[in-house]
Amino acid sequence: MTTEKRLARSAPSSVQATTIASSLLTVQTPGRGFTDLTSEAAKFIADVLARDGALTLFIRHTSASLTIQENADPSVLVDLATALSRLAPENAGWTHDTEGPDDMPAHVKTMLTGTSLHVPVLNGRLALGTWQAIYLIEHRRRPHRREVVLQFVGSNQ
Template sequence: MIRQASETLTVRAARPGLHDFTDRVVDWVARQGMHEGLLTLFCRHTSASLLIQENAAPAARRDLEAYFARIAPEGRGYAHDDEGPDDMPAHLRAALTQVHLSIPLRDARLVLGTWQGIYLFEHRHVPTDRMIAAHLIGV
């Protein structure tokens, strides 16, 4: 019989950049007791995003963060700057990435590659609690 589980995970983003929360997701999925299925994660914000990214080499994450800083720089050239110079660049960076992930579950484990981790990509400078909706469907 197909089952479902849902939860809101809070990820504290103390700084801009990539924040690994793979272990929290893996622990939550394990507690659901399912063996096969599909996990969906959804970021409930417009100035942060979700990525599956390299989890072994910190330089890969730094390069990714630097790339997004170059293509969506902070500054005064945006019409939308209600919350400061990082406001609109945060929206652009979120639009260029994604706010949802789908990860298969097989043999009671998320089907992530050896070097893949699940990250919140924070695009703002103000420390923020980000809400990630998790939904697991399976057997």
């Protein structure tokens, strides 16, 4: 029995983290849906002259979230929104409904999708795949003002 080598790994690289740079990104959402933050994240990386390290994005809310998803076919985002609505429907008899019928399902959707992302930065660029984008997901029906903390840790040019 022979085993084919199906894995490959580049040689490790090492940098001394000399920079911690932070910024607060304010996003006005149009209501329920996805807002692409990729270009803002890339601009932040360029502005801080990042070279190698990591970008953390953290949303300061409990009814909106962050995700990395496909950016080529918009129907992916439609189907993802449908899936989230099926997992946490508004008419499920939630106890917490002080802010309306979409509030508790929004909290559940945030728990399922997450409030932070970690993206490697290599040679001054986000190490996203070809079809990946960074999205803020607004889970509430009405528009909201959302805050996302951007923080780069690593070396700069």
